[in-house]
Amino acid sequence: MNEPRIHPSAVVEPGARLAAGVQVGAFCYIGNDVEVGENTVFGPHCSVQGPTRIGRDNRFIGHCAIGGEPQDKKFHGEHVELEIGDRNLFREFCTINRGTGTGGGITRIGNDNWLLAYTHVAHDCMVGNHCVFSNNATLAGHVEIGNHVILSGFAGIHQFCRVGAHAFIGMGALVNGDVPPFVMVAQDGYGRPRGINSEGLKRRGFDADRIGAIKRAYRALYMSGASLEESRAKLAELASGSDDARAFLEFIDAGERPLLR
Structure with a gap:
């Protein structure tokens, strides 16, 4: 049995459940009601608050803050969750919040996504599979992201907006409306459609x-x-x-x- 490997400086609360092959790096904190799947790796200085469920073969490179309380003034300590699938990569200083009691109660991230440095996923967001969020890309609350979506650096998605599958959001674009599947959005004050994502397709x-x-x-x-x-x-x-x-x-x-x- 490949037991979890936990650095001596890390803190893993008794209520956390770590599967075989999990690695917890230096100065990490894994809270109660956190479940981590096989072979997931946490680099140094990561924190994971529960209730959070994380699948297998994920990598958290370092200084990630996962499963924190939602940044919502209406939140008053309700039971809310974060769910992360398999084979995702989270680079330095990613922040991902749990859901809210009035917004569905859960934030969900699918499989095979890359979230690069300083990306933020707010409460009650739904992120599909095979997405790439470049550095500093940000989702406000209640955003829905389809499969194979690319957010370029410093892109920002307004709360309650949806971005359809295979869409491409350009660098620095601020999206304040729904983006249909396959569409490219470029910066022009607020982002505006600029054709389809032909190369990605x-x-x-x-x-x-x-x-x-x-x-x-x-x-x-x-x-x-x-x-x-x-x-x-x-x-x-x-x-x-x-x-x-x-x-x-x-x-x-x-x-x-x-x-x-």
């Missing part, structure tokens, strides 16, 4: 036909000059022949915040 195996259909959906939504309702009607036509155009339409229909246009 090619790297993930999207063929020319799929990318062409996504471009037609983008043009219908952003370049036709039509109203949102007129654009929705056009997207409905395109959706009959393209699952990706349907993803555009379903994303719009599910939103509560204004669409970023």
